[in-house]
Amino acid sequence: MTQRAMLCPRCRKIIGSNEVTCSWCGASRPSSLLASAAWTRGALDGDWLIRAIITLNIGFYILSLMVSSHRGGGLNPLSFMAPDQTSLLLLGGTGTMPIGQFGRYWTLISASYLHGGILHLIFNLMALRQIAPWVSQEYGPNRMFIIYTLGGVAGFWVSWLAGVHFTIGASAAVCGLIGSLLYFGKSRGGTYGAMVYREVSGWVIGLILFGLIMPGINNWGHGGGLLGGILLGMMLGYQDHGNETAFHRILSLSCVVLTVGVLGWAIFSTLVLILAR
Template identity: 65%
Template sequence: MTQRAILCPRCRRLIGSEEKICSWCGASRSAPWWQFMNWTKGAMGGDWLVKAIITANILYFAVSLLLTAQSGGGGGFFGPGQTALFLLGATGTYPIDHFGRYWTLVSANYLHGGILHIIFNLMALKQIAPWVSNEFGTSRMFTIYTVGGVAGYVVSYMAGVPFTIGASAAVCSLIGSLLYYGKSRGGAYGSSVYREVSGWVISLFIFGLIFPGINNWGHGGGILGGIVAGALMGYNERRRENFVDHALALICCLMTLGALGWAVMGAISAN
């Protein structure tokens, strides 16, 4: 059966239907990594990935509630307790300095302190993530989300925040990447993006000043992380996603699954 024409996952150029080796970069179509990266690109695609991130947050929130119910340490109306949050990977100076839990810089991005907390964050994620995927590509969006979330909590840790959770640092990194995109692209569309996203940043700042308990350091660090990540990785109008972008997204995915899995196993053993 004749093979159909496909894009080489290494150089992202189209090769003929009869070619078994990419005429551009020499990669073999029969190589296992070729098949794997093609599968990864499809699995990390578009709306599927955004829904997967949202689902992961919801499931992890449910686990935190279940763990709270089992331990008997309530966290208020439909909210997990402090013990459950600590066991599942809340971050800050307390978990890191006293217990060496550096992996919590990843896991804290999937924890929430209450029903309103998770609803607001996931509503923002659902609105912003597809936009970033459209301008940067899906793999780069997930890398920005993961790395930017970690950057936000690193800044929060350096500022001395003792105990913190929430997807807002990662969501703010997506905002930061759009801020960079709008400023870098310029023109009517770029200027429009920059003005709209700047309004979000101002609103976040005001919101953080009015309401207590908001981790402004995490928000600011996330925005900064998103700007830097967006600048380093580039967006679609400058270059299309390539093998390296998909590989980085896969590494971020494995890192996230590893952190969450490690946290759940630790929480189960603690109980």
């Protein structure tokens, strides 16, 4: 039976009808419709997770505006339509002040879902929407969410150790995803690995330049997220080294439960304080 051209399940380039492997990345042509279906299911699971992360970020930004007593701007364009610092502190901003003065260690997770302005939110979610599907493709959706969650924690932990007073944003977690792709590209090697490493390195250079130019950027958080993502990619492994295991699924579920619990606590404690005024 004549084979038809199809999308490569790894790099999404076209595999010709007469090719048994992808000429772009070297992946084998799926041997059956079942293999293609399994790929599709994995992609859909990853897409659902990414949409959930984006929805939570948008929801918490709207909530922070509702809780805020005023909306600021200032010299930083990323602070346009900014909630005030009190609302961000109540909802889980992190740094030496929330952790050192109030012992709010749980903010190492919640801070990844808070933003200081509409442009801050849009930039981070645009980066997330480009990077997260790629990580989900190479690592699987469960490992992607683990890297997003723990990469963000690593970034904020490093910035806390560096003495950053107050910080928020999804960029530390997104840098964790970028770091995992850096490791993947370098570790996998070959034409495809070199392409991944080269393209992701461009993101890193852009982050460095952006951090030097724009005021108020948490470069410690970015650097910590990158390092955390590299280490997590190394420890968790990627799809070429083996499919996701029960351990990955349990750890991912633990990150989901922890994230939902932390964000739920942030909402509950904020409402209690507001109603007590």
